Amino acid sequence: MGRRYQFWLETESGERLAWTHLSERQAVEMYRRTRAAHPDGVRLFGWGPHHEPPFDAVNRERFTYL
Numbered sequence: 001m002g003r004r005y006q007f008w009l010e011t012e013s014g015e016r017l018a019w020t021h022l023s024e025r026q027a028v029e030m031y032r033r034t035r036a037a038h039p040d041g042v043r044l045f046g047w048g049p050h051h052e053p054p055f056d057a058v059n060r061e062r063f064t065y066l
Contacts, residue, residue, distance in 0.1 A: 007031060009045035020050055 005027035008018040019030065027047040034045050
């Protein structure tokens with residue numbers, strides 16, 4: 001299995017979501033679609049290697065992994 005990636009986003013209310021164990025193609029596609037649609041309520045979003053936490057360790061308890 002190749003390198004795995006994640007796509008993450010944060011809502012304006014502070015909820016944090018991360019989709020993990022994605023292929024690079026899947027993570028980039030999720031990023032592109034979110035960027036194009038820019039859904040209401042989404043404040044931040046991005047993608048990167050799965051081993052890197054998308055948010056700081058202080059707020060780890062607020063993660064929601066899907």
